[in-house]
Amino acid sequence: xxxxxxxxxxxxxxxxxxxxxxxxxxxxxxxxxxxxxxxxxxxxxxxxxxxxxxxxxxxxxxxxxxxxxxxxxxxxxxxxxxxxxxxxxxxxxxxxxxxxxxxxxxxxxxxxxxxxxxxxxxxxxxxxxxxxxxxxxxxxxxxxxxxxxxxxxxxxxxxxxxxxxxxxxx
Amino acid sequence: xxxxxxxxxxxxxxxxxxxxxxxxxxxxxxxxxxxxxxxxxxxxxxxxxxxxxxxxxxxxxxxxxxxxxxxxxxxxxxxxxxxxxxxxxxxxxxxxxxxxxxxxxxxxxxxxxxxxxxxxxxxxxxxxxxxxxxxxxxxxxxxxxxxxxxxxxxxxxxxxxxxxxxxxxx
Numbered sequence: 001x002x003x004x005x006x007x008x009x010x011x012x013x014x015x016x017x018x019x020x021x022x023x024x025x026x027x028x029x030x031x032x033x034x035x036x037x038x039x040x041x042x043x044x045x046x047x048x049x050x051x052x053x054x055x056x057x058x059x060x061x062x063x064x065x066x067x068x069x070x071x072x073x074x075x076x077x078x079x080x081x082x083x084x085x086x087x088x089x090x091x092x093x094x095x096x097x098x099x100x101x102x103x104x105x106x107x108x109x110x111x112x113x114x115x116x117x118x119x120x121x122x123x124x125x126x127x128x129x130x131x132x133x134x135x136x137x138x139x140x141x142x143x144x145x146x147x148x149x150x151x152x153x154x155x156x157x158x159x160x161x162x163x164x165x166x167x168x169x170x
Numbered sequence: 171x172x173x174x175x176x177x178x179x180x181x182x183x184x185x186x187x188x189x190x191x192x193x194x195x196x197x198x199x200x201x202x203x204x205x206x207x208x209x210x211x212x213x214x215x216x217x218x219x220x221x222x223x224x225x226x227x228x229x230x231x232x233x234x235x236x237x238x239x240x241x242x243x244x245x246x247x248x249x250x251x252x253x254x255x256x257x258x259x260x261x262x263x264x265x266x267x268x269x270x271x272x273x274x275x276x277x278x279x280x281x282x283x284x285x286x287x288x289x290x291x292x293x294x295x296x297x298x299x300x301x302x303x304x305x306x307x308x309x310x311x312x313x314x315x316x317x318x319x320x321x322x323x324x325x326x327x328x329x330x331x332x333x334x335x336x337x338x339x340x
Contacts, residue, residue, distance in 0.1 A: 010280040010281070011197075011200070011270075011280065011281060012266070012267045012268075012269075012270030012271045012274065012275055012279065012280065012281055013196070013197070013200055013263060013266045013267050013270060014193075014197060014270075015270045015274040015275070016266045016267075016269055016270035016274060017193045017196060017197070017266070018274075019274065021192075021193040021196065022191075023184075023187045023191040026183070026187060026191070027181075027183070027184060027187070030181070030183055034312070034325070045325065064273070085273050088269060088272065088273070089269060090305075091265045091268075091269075091294075091295070091296045091305070092262060092265040092266055092269060093183060094296055094305060095261045095262040095265050095296065096182070096183045096186045096187070096262055097182045097183050097186075097312075098182075098261075099182075099186055099258060099259060099261075099262060100181075100182030100183060100184075100185045100186035101182045101315075102258065103234070103255050103258070104182065104185040104186060104188075104189065105182055105185070105317065107317045108315060108316045108317035109182065109315035109316065109317055110180040110181065110182065110314070110315050110317045110318045110319065110322050111180070111181060111182055111312050111313075111314065111315055111318065111322060111326070112312065112313055112314075112315040113305070113310055113311070113312055113313075114310065114311060114312070114313045115298060115300075115301060115303070115309065115310055116308075116309055116310060116311055117309065119313075120300070121315075122298040122299075122300065122301075122305065122310055123298060123299040123300055124261075124296045124297070124298060124299070124305055125261070125296070125297060125298075125299045126261045126264055126265065126294045126295070126296060127294070127295060127296075127297050128285060128292040128293060128294060128295075129292075129293040129294070129295045130285075130290070130292065130293055131285060131292075132302075133285070135260075135261070135264060135283070135292065135294055138286075139285065139286055139287065140283055140284065140285055140286060140292055141283070141284060141286055142204075142267075142281050142282065142283055142284070143281075143282055143283075143284045143289075144280070144281065144282075145271075145278060145279030145280050145281055145282040145291075146278045146279065147275065147277045147278035147279055147280045148280040148281065149280065152280050152281060155204070155215065156281070
């Protein structure tokens, strides 16, 4: 299936999707975050065709989310280790997990994030690290950043969001 | 392109991806969260083929993320309004946006989340709403939930995560 490339769009969401916007890639990342590193582990856990897994792992390595490392010389065997960039994908996975548990688990949750010190289920929410304030429509909005082109500036202005102080520059 | 359905997997991430795990769906949701509601608005902003947009909107309506509403009777015209479930996708989008800005915007950010009261860029992180503690590998882990089947229980045990108190039940 041919698809448009999102990598050149200005939107940071579109650019992120370019790297991981494919079901299998996200599930491979999920398993890597769970601690899996080897081809046969991913293959078994995901029940994925080997040729698809090979392509997904190569794409994640190319995007800098996994690093391929030789762990056995004879025969040559590789493992796939999360990079810091790949590890930083965790908040997205935990948010997806919480959303899935809330809306798509009518029989109850199969997997829950817990606080290790108490064993209680956690309720992950986004806050601003700088102020501790929860991110809500009332308190936060998107604005044009320093690298915004005219199209993004126009879109953000149109959608009624407030602008950064620099947005009135030509 | 045929693909496997993830909707029957136990994993809440896989189930969420079943609903939105397609580039266009996520970008349509992004635009809906920006305030767009009408077919021609989405079409223009995304530069997407009308038949693809029609399919994506129908899938998002079916998954309960958008609601289709008649806003003009003659001729009949519909708009697409976010449901609470669709609105709750925001933390995932903001996390994707922050991740994209961090790693895939070498020229600087085009779109930044700001605190409306100060105009300063926010740095969204996940915390546990119940305790305020940031979600980290050191403090939080996934555990089998009440609806976990044997496969999920085994996987979580294997990956070295701690179990919920109820996991030793048969």
